[in-house]
Amino acid sequence: MADKKIGNFEAIALILTVIVNHVVLNLPKNIIASSSSSSIINVLFISIIAVLIGYFVCKLLERFPKLDILDIANFLGGKWLKILTGILFLGYFLFTVSVVLRSFSEGLKIIFFPRSPIAAIMILFLITIIITNKIGFQAIIRSNFFMMPIFIFTILFIFFANVGNFTVQRMLPLLGNGAFTTFFSGLSNLFAFGGFAYLYFLPPYLKDDNGLKKITFASIITSGICLLFSVATLLFLSPNSVITEEVFPLYLASRNIEFGRFFQRLDAVFLLIWIISLTAYLSISFSFATRVFQKLLNFEYTKWYTALFCLFIFGFALIPKNMYELIFVENVIYQYVVLILIFGISLALLVFANIKYNLLEKKKGAVSIDKASI
C-alpha cells in the first residue's frame, strides 16, 4: 500500500479531473439548458450545497479513518452489503468511462475525423488506458497532478481571452426561469460534483490521515470556480439556443479567441490539452474500477484483467446508436446515476454506519474500528 499513497495536492487534482473533463464535454451546456440566465446563481448555489455536503461527508468519515466506502459497507451490513456497494461503484466507474469515452470520441470525429470510424478513435484511447494502468496508479496520479494546472488554465484562459466578446446582459433576468427552477429543480445540477465518488475511496490512499477535510474543501471550491468560469464564458458568449446545440460548447468558445493576425486558431492547442486531460480522467476512473473489482474478489493483481475491462467498456460505449441516444445517456442517465449513487445511497450508507457505530459505542463502550476488526 505504501507505494500507492498519494499526497494532498495529488488527491485534489484527482477529484478535479472529473469536473475539468465534464466541463469540456457537456456539463456547462446542461446547466445553461436547465437554468438559462440564472446559471451563474445556480452554480454558486450548488457549489455552496456541495461544500456543505462535503463537510457532512468528512464528519461522517471521521469515525472511519483509513477506510473506504466498501470497508464501511462491510462494517454496516457485512460481506453482502460490501459486494452490493462494490458492484454499484464498479458499474458507476465503468459506465462513466464508457459514456465519456464515446462522447469525447464523437466530438473528435465531428471536428477532426469526419470519415474515420468511431471505433478506431475509441480504440486509441483504450490502448492508452491499458498502457497507463500497466505503468501504475502512482504514475497516473502524478501525471494528472502535473497536468492539472494546465487543464484549469485552459478554462480560465478561455474566459479571459473572450471577455471582449461577452454580452454580460445575458445573465439577466437574474433568476432565469424562476426561483423554483434555480434553487429547487436546479439542485439536480449537483451531479456536476460527481468527483465525490473518488472521495469515498480516497482515505486508504492518503499519506496525510488528517488531510481529507482539506482535500474535500479545496477540490469542491476549485471545482466550483472552474464550473463558474466555464458557465459564465458560455452564457455571456452566445445565446442559449446555440450553446445547447453544440457538441463541445467550450470548444466553440475557444474558436473565438484571436490576438491580432498572428495568434489565431488556438482551438487546436486546447483540444490537444483536453485529449491529455481526458486520457488522465479515463485512466483514473478505470484504475478505480479495477481496484474495486480487486477488492471485491480479493485478487492480488489487477493487471491481467485490465484488457478484459477495456473490451467491456468498448462494447458498452458502442451501445448508443446515435448522438441523440448518447446525449440522453450523458445528460439524463448519468445525472440520475450520480445523484442516486453518490449523493443518495453513499450518504445514506455513511449515515447508517455512523448510527451503528454510535449504538455499538453505547453498548460496548469504546470500540475500535480498524481493518483488522472488519
Next chain:
Amino acid sequence: MQLLFGIDVGDTERIKVTFQFTMPNSSGENNPGETAPSVIDTVEAACIESAVNLVNTFVSKEVNLSHCKIVVFSEEIAKQGISKEIYSLMNKVEVRPDTNIIISTSTAEEYITSVKPSLENLVAKFYEILPRSSEYTGYTSDIHLIDFFNKLESMSEEPIAILR
C-alpha cells in the same frame, strides 16, 4: 484552399453559390508583383450543404471551408432573409466564427469576380486584411459570423453586416 463564397438568389434553385479557391502553390513567388491566380466556380442548389456537395463532384480536391475568410450575400437575397444560411454556416464545424459577412449591392458572383487586390499579391491575405480597415477608418465595420448570428438570435439587437 477555399477563400470565400457568395450567395445569390438562384435562377433554377433556391440559391446560387459562387466559390473562390486559390490555386495550390500559387503564392506568387515566381513572378513577384503579380497577383496569385484563383478559381471561381458557381453552382445552384437548395442549400449551402448541397452546393458544397455539388462542387465536390467536379473539383479534384475536397472543398473545405476551414480557411473561408468571407461570406458574401447579395442585397437581393439579404432582403429576402438569410437566417437559414446563417444557421447552416453556424452548424458547420469547418466554418470559423470569425468569418466576415458582407452584403454586396451587386450580385455576390459579380462582387467575387470583380475583386482585384491592388496592393496585395496573396488574395487570401487581402481578404483577411480587408475588414480590418475598420481599425483605422470609420467607413466600414468588422462584422463576424458569430456577431451576426448572436444579434440575429437576440431580442434586443438587429444584425448588421458590411455593405459593399
